[in-house]
Amino acid sequence: MAAERVLVLAGTTEARDLANALVAVGVDVISSFAGVTQEPLLPVGRIVRGGFGGADGLVAFLRQERVKQVVDATHPFAAQMSSHAHAACASAGVALLRLERAPWAAQESDRWIHANDMAGAAARVPHGARVLVTTGRKGLQQLFARGDLSGVVRTIEPPDGALPAQWSLLQDRPPHALADELQLLQREGITCVMSKNAGGTATMAKVLAARQLGLPLVMISRPFKPPCTTVASVAEALLGITGRAG
Numbered sequence: 592m593a594a595e596r597v598l599v600l601a602g603t604t605e606a607r608d609l610a611n612a613l614v615a616v617g618v619d620v621i622s623s624f625a626g627v628t629q630e631p632l633l634p635v636g637r638i639v640r641g642g643f644g645g646a647d648g649l650v651a652f653l654r655q656e657r658v659k660q661v662v663d664a665t666h667p668f669a670a671q672m673s674s675h676a677h678a679a680c681a682s683a684g685v686a687l688l689r690l691e692r693a694p695w696a697a698q699e700s701d702r703w704i705h706a707n708d709m710a711g712a713a714a715r716v717p718h719g720a721r722v723l724v725t726t727g728r729k730g731l732q733q734l735f736a737r738g739d740l741s742g743v744v745r746t747i748e749p750p751d752g753a754l755p756a757q758w759s760l761l762q763d764r765p766p767h768a769l770a771d772e773l774q775l776l777q778r779e780g781i782t783c784v785m786s787k788n789a790g791g792t793a794t795m796a797k798v799l800a801a802r803q804l805g806l807p808l809v810m811i812s813r814p815f816k817p818p819c820t821t822v823a824s825v826a827e828a829l830l831g832i833t834g835r836a837g
């Protein structure tokens with residue numbers, strides 16, 4: 592076995608599946624969570640929460656715990672954690688593998704409006720739209736500043752502070768089924784969907800629903816992450832770390 596102790600930087604379904612698979616084949620795994628979600632679905636194995644205190648803190652953690660391999664399985668939009676992992680692994684001489692699912696790709700009939708970040712997305716929502724916002728609890732201020740917009744903000748954890756009167760909050764956790772997404776969009780009179788390009792299947796139904804209803808979808812591109820060896824599936828990660836298939 593190549594790796595003795597593996598640190599999985601978590602927060603995604605893939606991170607949980609990988610940790611479970613590694614433990615099942617006898618690998619010593621620590622899964623790390625930022626501690627943002629109140630009741631995350633946890634994998635088996637040891638869990639740490641609350642961050643490391645920057646890249647230097649992560650270097651100290653890697654040394655103290657004698658970690659031989661880090662798997663960055665954070666969400667494609669968790670750019671800071673990935674950047675810290677890259678710097679810390681280089682500094683501590685620890686192997687780094689990124690597990691990152693492929694982004695969604697637009698089909699010809701899709702009405703995607705591309706944006707680079709939350710501010711760009713807020714600016715590009717069509718005038719007067721009723722929006723289903725699925726981009727998380729942070730960075731909503733520019734959207735709320737647009738007085739012509741209204742809609743539904745769907746998050747796992749509520750955003751800080753009260754929502755403006757023309758917005759309602761829907762607390763819900765993926766996965767979402769296509770039938771439910773279609774019903775939500777129609778019930779709420781949604782005319783535009785706003786999403787990060789997370790990829791994967793758990794949150795893809797909104798993309799399919801927007802396609803089916805012919806709605807514009809403001810899609811935020813993934814942020815830059817420093818290049819490193821990257822795989823797109825749990826099976827590939829398992830093979831890369833242990834040399835064996837699941």
Ligand code: NAP
Nearest residue numbers: 601602623624625642643644645665666668669670671672
């Ligand atoms: P971020 O901006 O990249 O990271 C902010 C800080 O949170 C990091 O510097 C680190 O604190 C801590 N952190 C983040 N991920 C961590 C992890 N797996 N283990 C320990 N500490 C972690 O991250 P974010 O975008 O706020 O996302 C936070 C978590 O939610 C991530 O684990 C991510 O996988 C998950 N998530 C994010 C999104 C999203 O859209 N961004 C969506 C779904 C899930 P220190 O500097 O103190 O180490």
